[in-house]
Amino acid sequence: MRLLHFDDTGELVLTDFSGRTIPPYAILSHRWGDDEVLFEDLVYNGYEGKTGYQKIEFCAKLAVQDRLQYFWIDTCCIDKWNLRELSKAINSMFRWYRNATKCYVFLSDVSVSTATDIHRQSTWEASFRASKWFTRGWTLQELIAPESVEFFSSEGRRLGDKRSLEQLVHEITSIPVKALQGCPLENFSVPERMAWAKPRKTTEPEDSAYCLLGILGVHIPTSYGEGEEKALRRLHDELEATSTTLSIIPFSRNLQFVGRESQLTELEAKLFGDKQYTTIAITGAGGTGKSQLALELAYRTKRKNPSCSVFWIDASDIDSLHQAYSSIAQKLDVPGWDDEKADIKQLVKLYLRKSARQWLLIFDNADNENLGSTGLSTPRSANLIDYLPQSKLGSIIFTTTNGDIAKTVATQNIIELQEMTPDSAQMMLENHITSSVLTSEKQEMKLLLGELSYLPLAIVQAAAYINIKNITLKDYRLQIVQQKKEALDHFADCLVVGELTTSDTKTWKMKFVQLATYMRDVFSAQPTRRFVHGFLIFGVQMQLWVFDRSGAYSSQKFEIHQEPQQFIQVLVGYTLMTAGQLGLDTFVQSDGLYPSVTLLDPVTRKDCVFQLEDFPFFKQPAIVCRGTTCYRTTDGKHVVKFSWRADKQRSEVDHLTEAQGI
Numbered sequence: 001m002r003l004l005h006f007d008d009t010g011e012l013v014l015t016d017f018s019g020r021t022i023p024p025y026a027i028l029s030h031r032w033g034d035d036e037v038l039f040e041d042l043v044y045n046g047y048e049g050k051t052g053y054q055k056i057e058f059c060a061k062l063a064v065q066d067r068l069q070y071f072w073i074d075t076c077c078i079d080k081w082n083l084r085e086l087s088k089a090i091n092s093m094f095r096w097y098r099n100a101t102k103c104y105v106f107l108s109d110v111s112v113s114t115a116t117d118i119h120r121q122s123t124w125e126a127s128f129r130a131s132k133w134f135t136r137g138w139t140l141q142e143l144i145a146p147e148s149v150e151f152f153s154s155e156g157r158r159l160g161d162k163r164s165l166e167q168l169v170h171e172i173t174s175i176p177v178k179a180l181q182g183c184p185l186e187n188f189s190v191p192e193r194m195a196w197a198k199p200r201k202t203t204e205p206e207d208s209a210y211c212l213l214g215i216l217g218v219h220i221p222t223s224y225g226e227g228e229e230k231a232l233r234r235l236h237d238e239l240e241a242t243s244t245t246l247s248i249i250p251f252s253r254n255l256q257f258v259g260r261e262s263q264l265t266e267l268e269a270k271l272f273g274d275k276q277y278t279t280i281a282i283t284g285a286g287g288t289g290k291s292q293l294a295l296e297l298a299y300r301t302k303r304k305n306p307s308c309s310v311f312w313i314d315a316s317d318i319d320s321l322h323q324a325y326s327s328i329a330q331k332l333d334v335p336g337w338d339d340e341k342a343d344i345k346q347l348v349k350l351y352l353r354k355s356a357r358q359w360l361l362i363f364d365n366a367d368n369e370n371l372g373s374t375g376l377s378t379p380r381s382a383n384l385i386d387y388l389p390q391s392k393l394g395s396i397i398f399t400t401t402n403g404d405i406a407k408t409v410a411t412q413n414i415i416e417l418q419e420m421t422p423d424s425a426q427m428m429l430e431n432h433i434t435s436s437v438l439t440s441e442k443q444e445m446k447l448l449l450g451e452l453s454y455l456p457l458a459i460v461q462a463a464a465y466i467n468i469k470n471i472t473l474k475d476y477r478l479q480i481v482q483q484k485k486e487a488l489d490h491f492a493d494c495l496v497v498g499e500l501t502t503s504d505t506k507t508w509k510m511k512f513v514q515l516a517t518y519m520r521d522v523f524s525a526q527p528t529r530r531f532v533h534g535f536l537i538f539g540v541q542m543q544l545w546v547f548d549r550s551g552a553y554s555s556q557k558f559e560i561h562q563e564p565q566q567f568i569q570v571l572v573g574y575t576l577m578t579a580g581q582l583g584l585d586t587f588v589q590s591d592g593l594y595p596s597v598t599l600l601d602p603v604t605r606k607d608c609v610f611q612l613e614d615f616p617f618f619k620q621p622a623i624v625c626r627g628t629t630c631y632r633t634t635d636g637k638h639v640v641k642f643s644w645r646a647d648k649q650r651s652e653v654d655h656l657t658e659a660q661g662i
Contacts, residue, residue: 002077003070014042025070026063027100029142036075062104081540087222088323094141094214103146107131112153134172137202137211206231219327221250246331247310253299256431259424260293263415267297271395278395281406284417287513289456290399294362308358316365317557318382349389358393366398419454432463448477457513491525496574497534519547527616527629531583
């Protein structure tokens with residue numbers, strides 16, 4: 001939690017109290033305006049000219065009068081570009097308001113012209129009743145959670161507090177007086193509490209669900225962009241789960257899930273086997289459906305074993321892990337979970353180790369063993385292994401694109417996903433397309449699925465596009481073919497590939513698949529390219545990648561605002577790389593007429609020069625296998641084959657030489 005204060009020189013200071021004792025503080029409740037002071041304004045000192053700065057001065061002045069050094073305002077104390085931090089803040093908001101010593105409500109649409117009018121309620125009661133503050137979704141918890149709530153006019157004049165105005169506030173909001181007086185919310189039914197928010201509005205549709213989290217005492221990760229209906233469905237799912245088994249699964253069940261039955265059967269057979277600790281890794285290239293398989297397994301486990309707690313953990317970086325473990329600790333009501341100085345990781349591990357009930361942890365996106373931090377509030381690095389609890393009643397599932405990680409965390413219990421079978425891919429596409437597929441379109445569907453490489457994520461994206469644009473399968477396939485033709489020209493001279501989005505984890509996988517698609521286009525346009533550098537920028541985070549013919553390899557994510565030097569070094573590094581460092585073809589020469597290669601004759605041990613035709617007669621722009629490109633020599637007597645292998649594999653020419661000697 002970050003808090004504001006003015007230092008002795010009058011400078012506004014933002015202090016991060018994560019991992020430290022939080023001092024007494026005041027908190028502001030208000031409606032957002034068009035010119036608020038934001039987190040980035042404080043970082044870059046660009047706030048004093050903004051209209052919202054007056055609210056900061058207003059809150060600071062009242063805090064001083066109440067002998068409070070620190071205060072909190074939602075507009076500028078949360079880095080809203082960091083979606084993980086935003087999710088954590090939204091789930092912590094009710095507690096932050098509840099723990100505040102004072103809550104000041106600034107009513108921008110209630111005016112009291114003179115000080116004497118304050119004592120004459122009739123002069124301002126009408127505007128007070130009509131204030132839009134009482135119509136907003138987020139102000140519901142800001143009214144209920146704090147013990148002390150004071151109301152102020154737009155001029156900063158105090159109108160009264162929650163206790164002195166409770167009857168008037170009750171008449172405006174229909175909230176029971178006992179709830180306004182601090183009666184435990186558990187004494188009110190869930191439907192009753194939800195009714196308090198029904199007439200209220202939110203700017204973002206998803207906030208109609210998120211603003212109820214504290215009121216209902218539940219936790220769900222936020223996902224802006226999912227829409228109001230899906231957010232409310234997840235909220236109801238969590239309420240239902242809370243009333244039965246203690247679990248956290250941040251995604252609704254995919255009712256259109258098909259295929260992978262053999263893998264599901266194998267996974268279910270391995271879970272909780274012989275009452276011993278079990279770890280299993282689901283591995284495969286991006287877009288093959290690892291997370292969807294794990295999600296289906298999670299819901300089947302809950303259905304078949306209702307007493308088993310299931311917790312979903314984003315293991316892409318240390319910030320996500322820390323947030324997930326904080327959520328688990330809160331859900332399980334682990335003693336000390338709300339202590340800012342507590343070691344949440346150790347609390348959760350100890351609790352699960354001693355738990356008398358079965359539990360399943362799903363570590364999604366576990367692509368790196370050593371995890372870096374992308375935020376401000378958690379340690380800079382940690383090891384994934386350190387987060388793994390052990391118990392005879394526990395099992396852990398990992399999803400990863402990294403085969404080495406799979407071997408480290410699961411040894412022999414590894415399930416590798418390949419592309420879907422044609423039948424399963426066809427069923428998936430049919431399930432996701434709103435219109436029925438005609439018999440005459442079956443062949444067209446097979447061609448389209450081939451273009452999509454039978455990747456589940458690509459199939460889902462294609463179906464969504466077809467539904468939105470209301471086009472035929474053939475039209476969509478022809479668009480892909482045309483795009484690939486254009487890509488060959490577009491990527492012929494490409495050196496580095498990047499993908500940019502303002503969103504965060506919700507679209508990360510789709511952006512990764514898009515990046516991988518671009519890489520295939522580069523390999524198609526540059527058939528002898530060895531590897532390609534790439535990067536993803538999502539929000540203010542950046543992750544570096546290298547794609548070769550056998551797979552994708554990534555660095556840790558880092559936050560651009562916090563590590564601008566690394567960001568600049570990356571960009572400069574790309575521009576200064578040599579042809580070899582960029583993975584460009586450095587072994588094919590040209591004499592002005594034909595490209596040529598110089599190869600060592602394995603028999604004579606002498607160099608031989610082979611002239612090649614201009615274009616390969618076969619090429620495989622693979623990312624998940626070695627990949628092959630074949631040229632005929634101009635004399636028509638030989639074929640020169642380019643193939644790429646992992647460092648630990650023997651080269652193909654070694655195998656051929658050995659075979660000739662047999």
